[in-house]
Amino acid sequence: MSIxxxxxxxxxxxxxxxTFAYAILLLxxxxxxxxxxxxxxxxxxxxDTTPTLANYKEAWTAPLYRELMLRSLRISVxxxxxxxxxxxxxxxxxSFRVKERKALWLFLITAPFxxxxxxxxxLWKVILGYNGVFNSALLWAGIIDExxxxxxxxxxxxxxxxxxxxxxxxxxxxxxxxxxxxxSLLEAAEDLGDxxxxxxxxxxxxxxxxxxxxxxxIVLIPTVGDFITPRLVGxxxxxxxxxxIQVQFGKANNAPLGAALAVSSMFIVGGLSLLIFLASRRVxxxxxx
Amino acid sequence: MTAANADKPIITLDNVTRSFGAVQALRGVxxxxxxxxxxxLLGPSGCGKTTLLRMIAGFDEPTTGTxxxxxxxxxxxxxxxxxxxxxxxxxxxxxxxxxxxNVGYGLKKxxxxxxxxxxxxxxxxxxxxxxxxxxxxxxxxSGGQRQRxxxxxxxxMRPKVILLDEPLxxxxxxLREQMQIELRRLQRSVGITFILxxxxxxxxxxxxxxxxxxxxxxxxxLDSPEALYRKPNTQRVASFIGVMxxxxxxxxxxxxxxISLDIQALGKLDIPASAxxxxxxxxxxxxxxxxxxxxxxxxxxxxxxxxxxxAEIAESEYYGDMTYYLVSLPGKDEPVTISMRNTAxxxxxEPGSKTRVSFSPESIVVFR
Ligand SMILES: Nc1ncnc2c1ncn2[C@@H]1O[C@H](COP(=O)(O)OP(=O)(O)O)[C@@H](O)[C@H]1O
Ligand SMILES: [Mg+2]
Numbered sequence: 001m002s003i004x005x006x007x008x009x010x011x012x013x014x015x016x017x018x019t020f021a022y023a024i025l026l027l028x029x030x031x032x033x034x035x036x037x038x039x040x041x042x043x044x045x046x047x048d049t050t051p052t053l054a055n056y057k058e059a060w061t062a063p064l065y066r067e068l069m070l071r072s073l074r075i076s077v078x079x080x081x082x083x084x085x086x087x088x089x090x091x092x093x094x095s096f097r098v099k100e101r102k103a104l105w106l107f108l109i110t111a112p113f114x115x116x117x118x119x120x121x122x123l124w125k126v127i128l129g130y131n132g133v134f135n136s137a138l139l140w141a142g143i144i145d146e147x148x149x150x151x152x153x154x155x156x157x158x159x160x161x162x163x164x165x166x167x168x169x170x171x172x173x174x175x176x177x178x179x180x181x182x183x184s185l186l187e188a189a190e191d192l193g194d195x196x197x198x199x200x201x202x203x204x205x206x207x208x209x210x211x212x213x214x215x216x217x218i219v220l221i222p223t224v225g226d227f228i229t230p231r232l233v234g235x236x237x238x239x240x241x242x243x244x245i246q247v248q249f250g251k252a253n254n255a256p257l258g259a260a261l262a263v264s265s266m267f268i269v270g271g272l273s274l275l276i277f278l279a280s281r282r283v284x285x286x287x288x289x
Numbered sequence: 290m291t292a293a294n295a296d297k298p299i300i301t302l303d304n305v306t307r308s309f310g311a312v313q314a315l316r317g318v319x320x321x322x323x324x325x326x327x328x329x330l331l332g333p334s335g336c337g338k339t340t341l342l343r344m345i346a347g348f349d350e351p352t353t354g355t356x357x358x359x360x361x362x363x364x365x366x367x368x369x370x371x372x373x374x375x376x377x378x379x380x381x382x383x384x385x386x387x388x389x390x391n392v393g394y395g396l397k398k399x400x401x402x403x404x405x406x407x408x409x410x411x412x413x414x415x416x417x418x419x420x421x422x423x424x425x426x427x428x429x430x431s432g433g434q435r436q437r438x439x440x441x442x443x444x445x446m447r448p449k450v451i452l453l454d455e456p457l458x459x460x461x462x463x464l465r466e467q468m469q470i471e472l473r474r475l476q477r478s479v480g481i482t483f484i485l486x487x488x489x490x491x492x493x494x495x496x497x498x499x500x501x502x503x504x505x506x507x508x509x510x511l512d513s514p515e516a517l518y519r520k521p522n523t524q525r526v527a528s529f530i531g532v533m534x535x536x537x538x539x540x541x542x543x544x545x546x547x548i549s550l551d552i553q554a555l556g557k558l559d560i561p562a563s564a565x566x567x568x569x570x571x572x573x574x575x576x577x578x579x580x581x582x583x584x585x586x587x588x589x590x591x592x593x594x595x596x597x598x599x600a601e602i603a604e605s606e607y608y609g610d611m612t613y614y615l616v617s618l619p620g621k622d623e624p625v626t627i628s629m630r631n632t633a634x635x636x637x638x639e640p641g642s643k644t645r646v647s648f649s650p651e652s653i654v655v656f657r
Pocket of ligand 1: 309312313314332333334335336337338339340341
């Protein structure tokens with residue numbers, strides 16, 4: 001038995017080892033490098049490898065970085081909220097109201113992915129721009145006299161663009177969670193006196209929480225670090241921490257500071273995710289009281 | 290059935306039909322269910338039992354026909370406003386709630402003081418022998434316990450009617466038999482009308498005051514368990530409930546309160562005219578039936594009852610307390626089934642033994 005198990009174990013190891021090596025090479029190695037960098041110092045063209053916390057000190061105290069980090073968090077929390085809140089009704093509709101061809105609906109939801117992300121961002125520029133589709137339509141309809149300027153090159157544009165881009169990633173996990181709900185539970189709740197609204201808050205929502213959670217984390221974590229969207233539609237007030245990290249690694253030629261900023265934001269996002277995770281586990285229980 | 294309410298209808302089904310596209314799940318069901326009785330819907334899978342139960346609960350509406358509950362027509366009244374509660378086949382225990390909160394689910398709306406709520410939940414749990422289980426997580430329960438929680442959750446609402454959709458079918462045999470007795474006892478003590486859906490005829494016979502036997506979306510016969518067993522009015526009902534031997538028969542005349550029959554293998558005999566279903570003429574008789582325990586194998590030395598024929602044992606099945614014999618009768622190709630109690634000193638006959646079979650004319654069942 002133990003010999004068998006050992007054999008099995010070895011065979012298993014052998015089977016996963018290519019994947020393992022791949023993961024180490026592509027994930028762990030760059031990460032370790034970034035962490036090492038963050039403790040070094042850029043000395044014009046050379047790197048001074050004596051360990052120091054100076055980069056972290058600057059990253060956490062300089063008002064500019066703090067402002068950018070907070071703004072990134074604000075934007076991504078906003079994007080996540082908007083995305084998850086708008087994804088829930090869509091997922092709910094497909095799961096509960098669509099009787100036939102659910103697969104087709106899911107397929108169509110992923111349709112935006114058939115084009116490159118850059119293309120989609122540029123499309124939003126076309127839609128939201130000064131002479132864009134949105135303004136032209138409002139002008140034509142006589143609702144406004146001159147083009148609105150607050151819709152492009154600011155935080156709003158970043159939120160709209162990101163929420164649109166991440167919608168399918170939020171819809172799918174929520175849909176899966178809703179699909180898993182045994183429909184007889186809903187009938188039992190109704191049988192015991194609940195109308196549709198009470199039933200939703202007492203059964204459907206608590207049981208959908210794992211999906212909502214997954215959606216929240218899937219959207220929140222990458223959006224904090226997004227840098228293309230703010231660059232293209234965010235103007236100056238829409239810039240986020242990743243734009244600064246990019247600048248540090250590039251033009252500013254201060255890779256260690258960039259690395260410290262990257263590691264810091266990783267920890268902040270990790271901490272935030274953990275908080276959300278813990279909070280969501282209590283929601284189900286609290287809902288009943 | 291509590292005597293005071295005897296025969297007062299709590300539910301009236303009036304020509305209820307239900308179609309799902311081309312499928313006619315119910316083809317006109319009319320029945321009265323009495324207050325406080327244990328009523329069963331019995332029939333093979335697909336005959337429309339669940340459909341009917343769900344319409345009483347309010348999860349579905351009849352295509353035509355009406356359902357009246359406690360004097361009120363139920364059309365357009367949603368499940369959450371009906372005085373019925375359901376025990377689901379899957380039990381539908383809420384996985385995110387404790388056992389206590391499952392049981393108290395329907396009470397929450399009443400906003401009772403916590404002490405009173407806790408007391409009611411505990412009382413309901415005790416009724417199903419789960420006292421003290423309140424704080425447990427729902428997923429720690431066994432199948433039998435889930436079934437009890439589902440029942441307590443319905444009982445606590447004190448509804449007019451409790452609906453049970455094959456509640457015992459997922460349990461193993463021992464537990465199922467125990468729950469049958471418990472359910473029956475519980476129903477008697479709370480006095481609430483129970484409507485049980487089952488495909489198990491034995492279960493229906495054991496538990497019910499009255500049984501509606503359903504085939505193909507219609508009620509074939511609605512009667513007490515005893516009447517259903519003794520006087521099934523069609524061959525289909527007869528063979529669905531217990532075992533029945535069918536024999537070709539023809540009436541050869543009537544004299545007073547007797548009908549003379551010429552029955553395959555049994556020969557000529559007179560049966561009471563009361564055996565004839567109401568409204569049927571004796572000339573319409575084509576087949577009759579005899580239950581296995583209504584015939585007996587004549588053992589050596591036994592006194593003759595007058596009606597005896599030669600027979601040969603084809604096969605025997607030994608069940609401990611009973612032996613079922615397949616017996617060949619002259620003039621009939623298919624052997625008949627005869628059951629004998631294994632009383633002290635009675636030997637089990639070997640296949641091939643020649644013997645005689647006796648029966649009484651009173652045990653002959655006439656089918657419409
Ligand atoms: N929602 C539905 N859609 C289509 N056909 C249904 C539906 N519910 C039941 N039926 C059909 O109606 C018939 C009766 O079903 P059901 O009431 O579940 O039978 P039972 O409970 O006696 O096994 C079956 O032929 C079944 O396929
Ligand atoms: Mg059924």
